[in-house]
Amino acid sequence: MSEAAIQMMDVGYQSDGDTWLLQGVSATLERGRTAAVIGPSGAGKSTLLSLCNLLRTPSTGRIEVAGKEIRDWPVQLLRQKVGMVFQAATMFPGTVEDNVLFGLRLHNRPLTDAGRLLELVDLPRGLLTKPATDLSGGQQQRVALARTLAMEPDVLLLDEVTSALDVHAKREVEETLLEIRSRLNTTMLWVTHDLRQARRVADDIWFLVAGRLVEDGPAERLLVEPATSELRSFLAQAKEGEA
């Protein structure tokens, strides 16, 4: 039987300024699947991601991770199980090795072989002793990914992780993520503006507009036969942009 890695039930989020940035979001992401979160700018995609590891707390509704409400998880453990990688990798001062092992040290967990983690993200071990800030953007994004993978997350929240990279580095980081997924069976919630990327990586699509989940379901259906006029016109506009 399939098992939900993330289940959202009627989730809403209200900002300090009282605006509802998300409303009535219900969706399920099964273990081992990847959902691409798509939608216009400002739709609430990043906000939705940030609720899943309690960077922000839902104002209404429930989110379950592995069957348990997120607020019932010890937050540090939740963030180890649900790792997040952002658009621009932030390197801490120090070497690549310091960066890869950062989370393990922070949580007093046994240190693993940082070189093996680098290899997992297709970087040579030789980089371990280099200052992390000397690396290229694509390399830094891989180090950020290795740092997150060190915590052995079951779920990866990916927020526009390739959008700051050039075309070549973008495809490489994307390929690396797909390899990791097939090796570790990682569940992924992947925000992307790039519809071609969504087509390549997604099992499911979650389509958000103005804080509401307008459509969700298997990518092969939604991207080919959208049920709503909103998704139809979003896909048509994206196609024009690609032409």
Ligand SMILES: Nc1ncnc2c1ncn2[C@@H]1O[C@H](COP(=O)(O)OP(=O)(O)OP(=O)(O)O)[C@@H](O)[C@H]1O
């Ligand atoms: N703390 C906040 N207080 C008020 N408004 C906020 C806050 N954080 C985000 N917003 C607004 O909430 C909306 C949703 O933002 P969010 O970044 O989640 O959208 P997004 O779909 O990820 O957008 P983009 O594709 O441009 O990254 C936007 O209108 C944004 O300006």
